[in-house]
Amino acid sequence: MKDARDIVKRPIITEKSYDLMNEGKFTFEVDKKANKIEVKQACEALFNVKVEKVNIVNVRPKKRRVGRYEGFKPSMKKAIVTLAEGQTIEKFEV
Incomplete structure (x- = not known):
């Protein structure tokens, strides 16, 4: 099994995830290959x-453009x- 710090990368702090904390739900960015059991x-x-x-949730990459150059933001896997x-x-x- 992987180390726990390799599976849970970082917390995601947004307005929506901050409201979910009052319900006892916390949001994290996790490794793309991790499953629910490993995250738990x-x-x-x-x-x-x-x-x-x-x-x-698998978050798809968003299209970004800088001047005439186009690219994508990286995709990620999010766990609530x-x-x-x-x-x-x-x-x-807080």
């Missing part, structure tokens, strides 16, 4: 919490992790 085990190991559910009742990740609290 990695979050439980890294943050010492009990994970109830994991939803995964639902924690058990009363659980929270302290690093996200």
Whole structure:
């Protein structure tokens, strides 16, 4: 199995994900090859919490243009992790 820090790359902090934190849902960018079971085990190991559910979204690359040059932003895999009742990740609290 991969290291937990290789599976969970970074948190995603947006207005929508910040509103989901009040419901006990936290959003992370994860490795493209990771599945729900690996993400669940990695979050439980890294943050010492009990994970109830994991939803995964493959984010397609967006087209970008700079002058006459066109390209794409990189694609990524995003995981929305639902924690058990009363659980929270302290690093996200403001």
